[in-house]
Amino acid sequence: MIAVENISKSFDGRQVLHDISVEFLNGRTNLIIGQSGSGKTVLLNSIVGLHQPDSGHIYYDGRDITVMSKKERTMLRREIGMLFQGSALFDSMTLLENVMFPLDMFSDKSYKERKARAMLCIDRVNLLGSEYKHPAELSGGMQKRAAIARAIAMEPRYLFCDEPNSGLDPKTSLVIDKLISEITHENNITTIVNTHDMNSVIGIGENILFINNGAAAWQGNSKEVLTSNNKMLNDFVFASEFSKQLRQDILANIH
Amino acid sequence: MIRKMLQSLGEYLLLMARTFQRPERMRMFLKQYYKEMMALGINSVGIVLLISLFIGAVICIQIKLNIQSAWMPSWVSGYTTREIMMLEFSSAIMCLILAGKVGSNIASEIGTMRITQQIDALDIMGVNSASYLILPKVAALVSFIPILVTFSVAAGIVGAYCTAYLANIITPADLTLGLQHSFTPWYFWMGVIKSLFFAFIIASVSSYYGYNVKGGSIEVGKASTSAVVSCSVLILFSDIFLTQLLS
Known part of the structure; x- marks a missing residue:
């Protein structure tokens, strides 16, 4: 499990993350969603240690990465696997x-x-x-x-995926999502996926954190996304008229 | 401007401190070292031989046609060609040329790795990216440069002989006499020692520019150009000090 406690981060006087606290559970596909520029990549980079947060703590199964020595951090990183947006293959x-x-x-x-x-x-x-x-x-x-x-x-015990579906067609995106979800469950690892692909949110989101303007605005799972009354979340997830109508139809069926 | 220069110097020194650390896996270091030796050293042999051959020939022709006169000994052309090749061309000028070829190659390679997150991937894995990427390049170029200097001196002399045998500008006997006249082995070693410093400058400064690229392909291009300019300026300045120190 990865626990984030009161994380804040600013760049050149501009605060990007505001006091975020969240738990990412073991053996689940945890998603961070939010608009471009909402701070989700900064949060992910802070969790993996690429950015040092201004305040707060990040615990990897009780081990606080923010106070670790360089050597301890290097050892921890050997337990981490990361999928970058552009693949970053050599x-x-x-x-x-x-x-x-x-x-x-x-x-x-x-x-x-x-x-x-x-x-x-x-x-x-x-x-x-x-x-x-x-x-x-x-x-x-x-x-x-x-x-x-x-x-x-x-x-690895922890798998991070930064926008794994960017630049992929919907069918290939589903294959990648399925693969990430299967690997998470097979190996019982803590997976955090940074995405704004709504198919991923509905398809594999077992624990979803919605970030708005650098602050945690909502947390739940893919079913709860459909029924949530959080306006900011609904405006983001169901942005198009088609998806709004689809949500209405699903809710009508539920009720 | 001074503040920016001091900041860059500080960043460079910090990067070097990270670079000169014991490799995590010696087998990976040796693999990279061999690869860099091929890419930076072996692949530069051709251009070094070609340029040195022609420069050796041109120096010999210029000295013979413009400097040598009736009151000078016949060995002056050969002697001057040898001294120029050993003392300056094969070390300083050749390293200036290599700064263009090898320096831009290093800066653009590492810069591209930076913007495509390959360096981030190394860091996330827990690999010391600076040591993994830069140390083999510095080690390969510094250890191969004496071979390039030797090849350059030899090619320059072969070039001079070409003017004697093919163009009949100087007699082979006069050229041989000049090449052997007052030979001081230290001059050769001076060129080798200077080139070791220049090789370090080329590999480390170019790596610094590549490693600190921020942005996209335009910034990689700018870093590549900056690397060549900085390496050239540093080589020229250090050449003055090293020549004074070693002479």
């Missing part, structure tokens, strides 16, 4: 080398064992047959799946 390496990289860096296993683990991860994301291709030879969806394979190679 251009000069093949898919297999990318997935093997964290194992090569931190694992004491033999080459044969490391390769077997990497192949298992590549198989898990259905990319067998592409292991000797470079990132430039892979499609956007394949790159995202490759990045997931690299993120889970070290069997």
